Amino acid sequence: MTEGNGAAIPAVGPEEGKDLPPVVSIENISRFEGQEVTVQGWLYNLRQSGKLLFPIFRDGTGLLQGIVAKKAVSPEVFALTRELTQESSLIVRGTVRADSRAVGGYEMDVTQLELVQGVPVEEPFPITPKEHGVEFLMHHRHLWLRSQRQNAILRIRHEISKACRDYLDGEGFILVDTPILTPAACEGTTTLFETQYFDDKAFLTQSGQLYSEATAAAFGKVYCFGPTFRAEKSKTRRHLTEFWMVEPEMAFATLEDAMKLAERFVTFVVQRVLANRKRELETLGRDVSRLEQVEVPFPRISYDEAVEILRRKGSDFEWGGDFGGTDETLLSEEFPKPVMVHRFPAAIKAFYMEPDASRPEVVLGVDVLAPEGYGEIIGGGQRIADRNLLHRRIQEQNLPEASFDWYEDLRKYGSVPHAGFGMGIERVVAWICGLEHVRETIAFPRMLHRMRP
């Protein structure tokens, strides 16, 4: 730290041993109208008008404007407040008063202010209340998180994660964590991050699903919820190299069961956010009318019907191909709610997908496409239950058989029809928040060409 470090500035505060006003969160400030309270936080902004100072405090739960009038406080408190720098940490005491002119509707008549650490004048907080570019903000992500907008996004992310767990817990699912270090590709096709594992190689998981199939046979209904990794060189607003998935898996279940679960699950999550995070959605300027339409049932179309829709809309999409970002947007535009696309060509889907008994060229998979062009938020379906078919598929796709011996065991010892899906948390957060890019949906995004901070 430099000479300007505020630690050298003497604190102005109450004497020890005195009865101190209670420490309160700014989000609860309305409960303390007329009372003297303590707020612990940071300086968000400071406006001056001669002998009146308007510091705005931030404590992570909200903003509170303080007012410091020269004639109402000690000369020390006035001088200290006037010299506060943005994001200096502090403890303030004062009386709460309703005032429509202040942000949040309440204001504090500051009587005492204690500086915890002053941001040095010669090294000011880099993120000002003005505009900044994406590169600059991403470079200062560790500080950008203090902004109101990022605070709102990550609070909504928290609500979404909690809603996922609350819903599945309520339906009798057991959370069983799956490993992050794995010996081989789960699906064989996409690129994995490779790492050293003592004298061996290991890979960072791209899905907990195969392990959840094992735990589903142990518990009946399970889910895993953790980070997953894709070493794809994707460079779009929908991709991260490290992202979080929640993956429920059910024994004795079919594609139909997975689709029913998916629509109820997504509806529960959206409604929970609407109920509990109205303020945050407002901060983001999200038009919630589209979210309010999300309710069971979701429209269902087969892959064949999806191809027809695309062709009707002027696309030259051919049966057998996989949907790109533009195709997904075209499809989702057709429906006000998330849409479930099912029964894809076997060739474009993973090796473990159960074929449709009446049409072996398609598999019992389902993708859920979010509205408003947010793309695929869920992918899943029914898994192959037959031992011989699974073995054949592993061979056909040239997967390392030795790595899948335990997975094949699941079809050997009491195999049952089972199904599940994975939901990408960041895309759901981006959709519900109405964001342009998934990079703001996680505190520290990992992307192609970005690992810092």
Added chain:
RNA sequence: UCCUCAGUAGCUCAAUGGUAGAGCAUUCGGCUGUUAACCGAAGGGUUGUAGGUUCGAGUCCUACCUGAGGAGCCA
């Protein structure tokens, strides 16, 4: 990996091939109800890097670096 666009003051951006500028931020001064406060003044630059064309390059050309958007692949 490929395609497109961009890089100028701490930040956001201007500048016909001809003297490098503004707003914000910072510092100093003014203001008792400010809301990205406002008003006045000051400091602040090897124009991403390296070459090239030209009397002269921020501007034109080449390569590289960094970033953004998209494609492919995917949640």
